[in-house]
Amino acid sequence: MxxxxxxxxxxxxxxxxxxxxxxxxxxxxxxxxxxxxxxxxxxxxxxxxxxxxxxxxxxxxxxxxxxxxxxxxxxxxxxxxxxxxxxxxxxxxxxxxxxxxxxxxxxxxxxxxxxxxxxxxSRRPKDVPVFQGDTLALAGKSREEKEALYRDLKDFFQHAPVSLHIVTADGRVRYTSARELEAMGYAESPEDYIGHHIAEFHADQAVIDEMLENLVSGAPLVDHRAKLRTRDGRIQPVFIYSSSRMNGGDFVNTRCFTFPLPADAEVESSIHRAFVWPRNEDYGLHAEPSADLSREAAMSLALRYVAGRKRPEETLGFLAECSRLLAGTSDLGTRLREVLRLTAGYLADRAAVHVPAANGGGATWSAGRGAGVGGAADALLQRALAGGITHACLDAGARRGEELERSLLAEGVNALLVAPILVRGTVAGALSLARAADAERTTFGPADLALAEELARRLAPELEIARLRGELHG
Known part of the structure; x- marks a missing residue:
């Protein structure tokens, strides 16, 4: 054969x-x-x-x-x-x-x-060994022995008594058993399952985030509870054992075994989600797979997805540093510029705080590449100041047919967020964040929007204290 x-x-x-x-x-x-x-x-x-x-x-x-x-x-x-x-x-x-x-x-x-x-x-993942290497001694086998082994392994994988699959470095299902296709409802159309990102079939995205993070780093999954969504929309509780095939320090693929739980089983996760931070939608999940996709590109896709879970941890650190800077003893302008420099490095290409005055004009502090606002950006700023709600263009390039988006692109801006700074319900100013059209990160997502609004809330007390001290007028 x-x-x-x-x-x-x-x-x-x-x-x-x-x-x-x-x-x-x-x-x-x-x-x-x-x-x-x-x-x-x-x-x-x-x-x-x-x-x-x-x-x-x-x-x-x-x-x-x-x-x-x-x-x-x-x-x-x-x-x-x-x-x-x-x-x-x-x-x-x-x-x-x-x-x-x-x-x-x-x-x-x-x-x-x-x-x-x-x-x-009762084992914890850190207590479970993860094996690598040529355990079945392929290198020393004759062609006839390899043929016999291939027949046995192919038969085992296809007809195993539990669901089996292999996810490669791009996060996509590359091999799956007949049992898994049947359990997930794809026995008649395996092409709708194989080749798709594994996250598409998980009902709880925070859980698959945790799973991918562990596996990409080489940590195994042991009796890991999850909920899968079958083709007909049914939610199937399962428990999973999986480990990673590694080449040196590089993740190659998973070795995943999935066992069903009763439909009414309680599925407990190690993740506490009483508070949930929004997640940006696009981590490269829907990029078309390519036959010549390099290992670096494949890892980038997988790790960009894992970043969806890492982002809240980084966000907490960013906000903590902003609070530390705002609590400093220097004048308001110096503290705002320090926060804006930090923000421009982490969240945007340019960041600015605008405080209008009752008689027109006002004060603006900014930092980052191309700091300041142009005509189209100023229009969005005025809407936020007038209405007291956040206004945003998350991706001008995707809607370049609209007048505002065309104007932003002409100014070199692909995405703009303007979050009002509210003090007891009254607009005291606004925080604007922009991403340039030629930058590595050109769009904003829901997580960025939530972060901008939280930063605006932290700026509000500083503006109010400055106003009470007579440092601001308006």
Missing amino acids: TFDEQELETLSDYFGNAPVALHMLGADAVVARANRTELETLGYQDAPAEYLGHDLREFVVEPRRVDEMLDRLAAEGELQDFPLTLVRRDGGLVPVRLFTSGRRDGDRLVGDRAVLIPRDE
């Missing part, structure tokens, strides 16, 4: 270095293949020959349970969550939950495909 060497390497890594125990039984319950996690779990990592090729009954507290499993497999085709207690090489007991599907030759059961997880999972 013919096979793709790269696919064989991917499947070999997936099986050999998976974060859960895997094995394939042959005739008469003989262990034909087992992965590193199973060998480590049972203590045979240094003596695999004492496990491989042996009857599974030798490693079970009650051998009759293996016979029961095989009888049920022959009758039912698969077993979900079958309790079994294994015996380690040192005599220790390992209670597991067994998920298995039968391998057949016609009507005859000739083996199984098994996934095993601890019955009472």
Whole structure:
């Protein structure tokens, strides 16, 4: 048979270095293949020959349970969550939950495909080893041995008793099992699932953010709870085990195993979300995949998405530094310019605070590239000052047919936010932020809008104190 060497390497890594125990039984319950996690779990990592090729009954507290499993497999085709207690090489007991599907030759059961997880999972991710390398010793195999291994691994992946998938560095699903396509409702149209970003199928974006962050950094997922959205819109609670294939320090792909939970199960996450910061929509999720996408570009897509979760942490640090600067002892103008310089470096290309005067004119402090406002930007500023609500053009380039957007682009501005500074409901000034049309970041999103409004709220007391001291008039 013919096979793709790269696919064989991917499947070999997936099986050999998976974060859960895997094995394939042959005739008469003989262990034909087992992965590193199973060998480590049972203590045979240094003596695999004492496990491989042996009857599974030798490693079970009650051998009759293996016979029961095989009888049920022959009758039912698969077993979900079958309790079994294994015996380690040192005599220790390992209670597991067994998920298995039968391998057949016609009507005859000739083996199984098994996934095993601890019955009472108490490990923390940092306590779970993440394996790398050529665990199945591909390099030393003949072509005939590779062909046999490829057949077994392909069969295991396609017909495993639980949902399997591989997500590559661009965040997209590249391989998936038949069970997963069926469970997610894409069995008839796999092209609507494979090749799409994994985040599209998660109901809780904060959870997938956390998962991607862990996996890109090389940390495993252990009994990680999540909610998936199936094709028909149904929400399916699941728990997930996954680890990352790494090449040096670079993330290559995931090794993901997904197990269903009852539909009414409580899905607890390690994320506390009593307070939620808005997220910008575009982190490159919908960029068209390219066959010649470089590793750097692929990592950029994945990490830009992960940045959606990192942003609130950075935002907190930015706001804390702004508060520290505003609490200084220098005059108002100096403190405002320090905050604006910080803001222009973090959030925009230019930033300004405008305080109008009752008789016209007023004061403006600004910082950053091209600081100041032009005619179109001034029009947006006047709307915010008059109405006391935020006005924004988030992406002029996307609406260049509109008069305001054309004017902003002519002034070299692609995105502009103007947030009013309110003191007890009265407009005391406005904060304006602009991103240049030729900058690396040219658009604003919901997170930027929320951050601008929060910064405006922190500026309000300073303007009011300055007014009471007679430093401002208006």
